[in-house]
Amino acid sequence: MKPITSSMQNLAEIDDIPLEERINAVTLTASERALYLELEHYLRAQELKMKKTGKSQSDRVRRLNKALGESKCVIMPPSYIHGLNPNRTPEEALLKSASHFDCQTDDVLNSTKACDIIVRQREEERDKCMRELKRKLIRAFKMERRLRSTRTGKEMVGKSHFQQTLDEWQRGGDKDQETKDILMELVEEARDPDASEDSETSSEAETAKVNKSSNKPKAVKKPGKGDQGGDLDEADLAWAHREHAHELRALAKELGGRVRSLRFFQCVRAFQGEKRLLSTCPACGRSDLPPEEISILSSCGHLGCHACVAAAAANEACIQQISGGCKVPASALFIVRADSLGHDKKADVDGRHWGQKLEDIVSLIKSAPTTDRILLFVQFPDLTRKVGQALEHGKLEYTEIKGSAIAQSKVLQDFQSPKSKSRILLLNLGDESASGGNLTIANHAIFISPLLAKSQFEYTQAETQAIGRIRRFGQHEVALGQNAHKKITSN
Numbered sequence: 001m002k003p004i005t006s007s008m009q010n011l012a013e014i015d016d017i018p019l020e021e022r023i024n025a026v027t028l029t030a031s032e033r034a035l036y037l038e039l040e041h042y043l044r045a046q047e048l049k050m051k052k053t054g055k056s057q058s059d060r061v062r063r064l065n066k067a068l069g070e071s072k073c074v075i076m077p078p079s080y081i082h083g084l085n086p087n088r089t090p091e092e093a094l095l096k097s098a099s100h101f102d103c104q105t106d107d108v109l110n111s112t113k114a115c116d117i118i119v120r121q122r123e124e125e126r127d128k129c130m131r132e133l134k135r136k137l138i139r140a141f142k143m144e145r146r147l148r149s150t151r152t153g154k155e156m157v158g159k160s161h162f163q164q165t166l167d168e169w170q171r172g173g174d175k176d177q178e179t180k181d182i183l184m185e186l187v188e189e190a191r192d193p194d195a196s197e198d199s200e201t202s203s204e205a206e207t208a209k210v211n212k213s214s215n216k217p218k219a220v221k222k223p224g225k226g227d228q229g230g231d232l233d234e235a236d237l238a239w240a241h242r243e244h245a246h247e248l249r250a251l252a253k254e255l256g257g258r259v260r261s262l263r264f265f266q267c268v269r270a271f272q273g274e275k276r277l278l279s280t281c282p283a284c285g286r287s288d289l290p291p292e293e294i295s296i297l298s299s300c301g302h303l304g305c306h307a308c309v310a311a312a313a314a315n316e317a318c319i320q321q322i323s324g325g326c327k328v329p330a331s332a333l334f335i336v337r338a339d340s341l342g343h344d345k346k347a348d349v350d351g352r353h354w355g356q357k358l359e360d361i362v363s364l365i366k367s368a369p370t371t372d373r374i375l376l377f378v379q380f381p382d383l384t385r386k387v388g389q390a391l392e393h394g395k396l397e398y399t400e401i402k403g404s405a406i407a408q409s410k411v412l413q414d415f416q417s418p419k420s421k422s423r424i425l426l427l428n429l430g431d432e433s434a435s436g437g438n439l440t441i442a443n444h445a446i447f448i449s450p451l452l453a454k455s456q457f458e459y460t461q462a463e464t465q466a467i468g469r470i471r472r473f474g475q476h477e478v479a480l481g482q483n484a485h486k487k488i489t490s491n
Contacts (some may be wrong), residue, residue, distance in 0.1 A: 024360070024364070026356055026357045026360050027342075027356065028098070028342075028355075028356050028357075029111060029112070029342070029344075029345070029356050030112075030272040030341060030342035030343055030344045030345070031111035031112040031114065031115045031269075031272070031344065032111045032355060032356060033272075033341060033342050034111075034115055034265070034268050034269055034272060034341070035097060035111055035114065035115065035118075036094070036097045036098055037268065037298075037336065037341075038264070038265055038268070038298075039093065039094065039097055040094055041264075041298035041299075041334060041336070042261075043090040043093070043094065044298075044333055044334070045298075045299065045334070089452075091452055092380070092452055095379075095449055095450070095452055096380065096382075096383055098357070098449065099355065099357050099358070099383060099448055099449045100354055100355040100357065100358050100383065100386045100387070100390070111355070112344060115265075115269055118265065119262070119265060119266060119269065122258065122261060122262040122265060123262060125258050126255065126258040126259060126262055129251060129254055129255045129258055130182065130186065130255065132251060133183070133186050133248070133251045133252065133255060134186050134189060134190055134197070135197040136244065136247060136248055136251065137186055137187060137189075137190035137248065138190045138195050138196070138197045139197065139244065140162050140190075140241070140244050140245065140248060141190055141191055141193075141195075143162075143237065143240065143241045143244060144160060144162055144163070144241065145193070146237065147160070147234075147237055147238060147241055150234045150237070151234065160241060160242075160245070161241070161242045161245035161246075162241060162242075162244065162245040162248070164245070165245045165248055165249055165252075166187060168249075169183045169184065169187070169252065170184070172324070172327070173252070175256070175326065175327035175328050176256050176259060176260060176300065176325075176326055176327075176328060177320075177324070177325040177326060178259055178263070179252070179255055179256040179259045179260075182255065182259070183252060183255070260299070260300045260301055260328065261301075262301075263300070263301030263302075264296065264297075264298050264300070264301035265301075266301075267296050267301050267303060268296065268336070268341055271291065271294075271296075271338045271341050272341050272342060272343055272344050273343075273344055278294055278303055278304070281304040281305040281308055281319075282302075282304050282308075282319055282320055282323060282325075283304050283305070283308035283311075283312070283319050283322065284304075284305060284307070284308050286305050289305055291338040291339045292337075292338070292339040293305055293306055294306065294337075294338040294339075295309040295310070295335050295336060295337050295338060296309075296335075296336045296338060297309060297313065297318060297319065297330050297334050297335060297336075298334045298335075298336055299318070299328055299329065299330045299331075299334040300318050300326050300328040300330070302318050302319055302320050302325070302326055303319070303338070304319040306335075306337065309335055310332065310335060312330065313330045313331055313332050313334065313335055314332065316329050316330060316331055317329070317330060318330050354386070354389070354390040354393065355390075357448065357449075358386070358387060358390040358448075359390070361376070361387075361390075361446060361448065362390060362391065362393075362394035362396065364446070365391075365394075365396060365424065365446075366394070366396070368444060370423070371423075372423065372443055372444055373415070373423050373424075373425075373439075373441050373442035373443060373444070374423060374424045374425070374442060374444040374445075374446060375425050375427055375439060375442050375444065375445045375446070375466075375469055376398070376424055376425070376426050376427065376446045376448065377427050377428075377429045377445065377446065377447045377448065377466050378426065378427070378428060378429065378448050378449075379428070379429040379448075379449070379451060379452060380428075381428060383448070384400070384426060384428055387426065387448060388400065388426060391424065391426075396424060397421060397422045397423075397424065398422055398424035398425070398426050399411055399414070399415055399420075399422040399424065399425050399426065400425075400426040401425070401426075401427065401428075411425075412439070415439065415441070415442075416439065416440075416441050417441075418441070425439070425442065427466070427469075429447075429451060429462060429466060439469045442469070445466060445467050445469065447463070447466070451463060
């Protein structure tokens with residue numbers, strides 16, 4: 001005999017209640033597209049994982065951490081950002097980036113101005129790295145000269161680690177011609193015996209400021225790693241010089257990354273401003289290429305005709321590898337079509353903007369009859385606050401479930417009342433407020449973005465429960481039918 005099994009299913013038999021589902025495609029502005037694209041390709045290069053960063057974070061990492069905000073949602077895929085809360089993921093950062101533009105300060109009112117600021121930040125980060133490199137190169141040359149005058153230096157066989165590092169740079173060790181040119185220029189400037197380093201770099205100033213504000217004692221620096229070796233014996237001087245060479249290699253690698261990051265973002269923004277960056281494909285020599293035939297590699301910022309870029313990427317190479325201009329690995333995932341970037345519009349530059357998706361949602365709500373009631377579903381608490389700010393900016397009153405159980409119950413009762421002044425209820429898809437209970441006075445459910453879930457089952461389950469708040473027997477507006485609007489970013 002087969003064992004008798006039973007299961008309970010909580011499925012509402014509501015198929016007879018009319019419901020219209022609408023997928024609303026949202027086209028981001030060119031500047032929002034640039035911000036999202038740059039973050040997406042950065043995470044893609046990291047294989048959707050964030051590694052721990054050193055003392056010098058890039059603006060991109062800072063924006064990523066800011067995008068993650070205060071999320072505590074437990075419906076998450078397995079990949080996570082190393083060093084942060086495991087419940088915060090790169091996928092979440094991308095979802096938020098496509099949902100809104102965060103304008104928290106008065107001087108950054110929209111994504112177009114944010115892009116201009118990012119370019120300046122990238123330039124400052126590159127220049128700061130160059131200053132640090134020059135300072136350490138000057139020290140390295142002084143240590144090299146002192147070491148060569150000692151018995152240990154005279155007995156040294158072959159080149160020092162510092163000289164080997166310089167030889168690697170000369171051979172194009174960073175794989176990027178522009179970075180190599182910068183390094184060689186810095187080396188020539190630092191080689192001069194009369195060259196003087198800055199008394200205090202910006203990074204050291206920032207560290208000193210942090211130590212002073214926190215009233216913590218400064219860390220004692222190990223002799224030989226940061227000075228010119230004046231107080232060291234010969235053995236310690238040789239060791240310190242070797243460690244200094246390792247620091248220079250790390251800084252050169254950092255410089256290469258900053259150069260390529262700036263190049264890619266400037267290239268994207270130039271195309272969005274309709275500037276012609278490519279007169280001739282560096283591989284096939286074709287000229288006068290229209291934007292629809294041009295592609296950019298996000299790994300290094302180099303570009304060419306799409307056929308040549310794709311062929312090079314298929315061999316995991318940059319289009320400029322043959323000419324020796326760039327040996328940075330590439331792949332098909334890093335190809336960006338120039339005609340997919342969009343173009344800046346004057347309307348996007350002026351005034352405060354919350355992001356195209358939120359502005360479309362505000363317009364959708366305003367277009368609905370004033371007698372309609374609307375449920376607006378958001379997954380993350382910090383994104384919920386941004387949505388609330390956008391609604392307030394659009395002069396739309398809304399209600400949000402928060403506070404004690406009694407306060408939440410009162411909010412629901414007030415919203416259900418036909419005399420309620422608020423016709424919008426903001427609900428969090430990540431907690432119990434999105435499931436259970438009847439809100440039969442409402443006849444619109446708007447999802448600001450797709451749900452970030454571990455599986456399709458959890459996705460469908462959460463969405464069905466959310467829609468079930470309005471699709472129930474006893475629906476007040478059954479004659480009108482119910483509408484589920486799902487906002488999807490198309491670009």
